[in-house]
Every structure is written in structure tokens, then in C-alpha cells.
Amino acid sequence: MDLPTAPTAWDVNNKSTLLNVDANGLNVVIDIGDELIKDKWVKNILANNLKVLENLLEIKPDDTLTLRYRAETPFMLKKYDGLYDDINNLLKVDENNEWALEVRNVIVYRSV
Numbered sequence: 001m002d003l004p005t006a007p008t009a010w011d012v013n014n015k016s017t018l019l020n021v022d023a024n025g026l027n028v029v030i031d032i033g034d035e036l037i038k039d040k041w042v043k044n045i046l047a048n049n050l051k052v053l054e055n056l057l058e059i060k061p062d063d064t065l066t067l068r069y070r071a072e073t074p075f076m077l078k079k080y081d082g083l084y085d086d087i088n089n090l091l092k093v094d095e096n097n098e099w100a101l102e103v104r105n106v107i108v109y110r111s112v
Contacts (some may be wrong), residue, residue: 046073064094071103080107 053070060066071086084107090100 019090034077043077046077049073062093064097068097068099071100075103080110083107 011046050070050073053066053073056063056066057070064085067086067090071090073082073084084104087104087107090097091104094100100106
């Protein structure tokens with residue numbers, strides 16, 4: 001009698017050219033060979049993420065986690081215009097936020 005196998009997060013037999021799945025199906029690495037396509041794909045995902053975060057901040061403007069992610073998105077995109085304002089908004093709510101203080105120092109350093 002064959003025992004059923006436990007389900008995995010991903011199909012380990014997936015032979016996709018974009019996904020590398022480990023043997024147990026728990027880890028997936030996105031592998032897009034063309035760096036230009038990869039960069040556009042990542043920027044598109046982050047831009048959509050930014051829209052969602054803006055909507056969440058309309059509902060709850062003082063949520064520190066959402067404020068942090070709102071600041072992280074342009075930081076990851078290396079778009080520093082307006083990032084300083086996002087960091088300061090986070091620091092207004094949580095003045096000792098270590099991540100925001102560190103990123104603010106990076107922004108100041110890069111602008112010098």
C-alpha cells in the first residue's frame with residue numbers, strides 16, 4: 001500500500017525556467033536570466049506594493065509597520081525623492097525606530 005505524500009509549498013517537479021525549487025519544495029528562487037527584464041519585474045511588483053501601502057495608510061496613518069514598508073519601497077528602488085519625508089513620518093510616530101534613523105543617515109550621507 002502506497003502512503004500519501006505530504007503536500008509541498010511548490011511542485012518539486014516543476015521544470016519552469018524561472019523558478020528553481022529545492023528538493024523538499026519549501027524554497028523557491030526566482031531565476032530570470034535577463035537582468036533588464038528582472039529589474040522591470042521587480043520594480044513593477046514594488047510599485048504595486050506602494051499603491052497598496054498608500055491605501056493602508058489612508059485607513060490607519062499611524063501604523064508603524066505600514067509606514068516602514070512605505071519607506072522601504074522607494075529605498076529598495078533607489079528612488080530617494082520623497083524618501084526623507086517617508087522616514088520623517090515614521091519617526092513622528094516612533095521617534096526611536098532604529099531602521100528609520102539608520103536610513104535617514106544613509107540619505108543624508110548620499111546627499112552630501
